[in-house]
Amino acid sequence: MTQLSGSCLCTAISYIANGTFDDFYLCHCKHCQKDTGSAHAANLFSSNATLQWQSGEDMIRRFHLPETQHIKSFCSKCGSAMPSWQMDNQLLVIPAGSLDHVISTRPTAHIFTSSQTWWAESLDAIPRYDSLPTT
Template sequence: MTDSHSGGCQCGAVRFRVTGALRDSSICHCRMCQKAFGAYYAPLVSTRGAELEWTRGERKTFRSSNFALRGFCGDCGTPLTYEAPDGIAIAAGAFDDPSLLPPVVQFGTEGKIGFVDRLHLLPCHTTEEDAVEAPFVLEVVSYQHPDRDTDRWPQDET
């Protein structure tokens, strides 16, 4: 049986499927990845040795260096790819089930922000617990694309 993983952006305009084994899931702490993801680090999954197919829409790209392109959705801005001469890596959170792709290595650790290693020590709260300070969270209706392939998106409202 061949592994197959699908995913896409937040709004559903861009979707992809990767067929084959995905073994190289990583976290990159370099400053370029921090800025590209707007986060403390970038979780990425290399598609080397697998087949990547764009099944809906086209990503836009930004050349972030002389070697790398960063792919993203032009509609909602979701980071999608890191593209370099050695292949394409997909943003781990863009997969429909990112829990299947745990990181196995960290790169760019010279840019690692010190408190990242202590995030697991912070107090944790469920969304419902946040409702005391922000009651609107109990009435949120998500307009995100679901974590599965759809024939079309957005769905007809009829």
């Protein structure tokens, strides 16, 4: 069993999740691109974990895209993605970026790659910097 803790950017919301995490997907669907503003979402999935809000539960907002299974929970103050129950509360989805510590789990797979942006291909070939480049 794994215990994960996380929070939003403004730290108004915090949580603890306990359980086994089945998958860690990088989702390239168009919905995840829109709600992250990036090439993909990075989410941990669990069918048996529990979730306990430590603070700020009343600040969570939930958006369910009509006629889809796409759900996003987020902080109403800073907009950070937060954990959500999906598939009639059968699946806990935790945004990896909301975690407060480093996890050893590596992503299981890229999913919905048919929607992948062209610029997200071959990212290992571009320069890397530890901080914002000065030139």
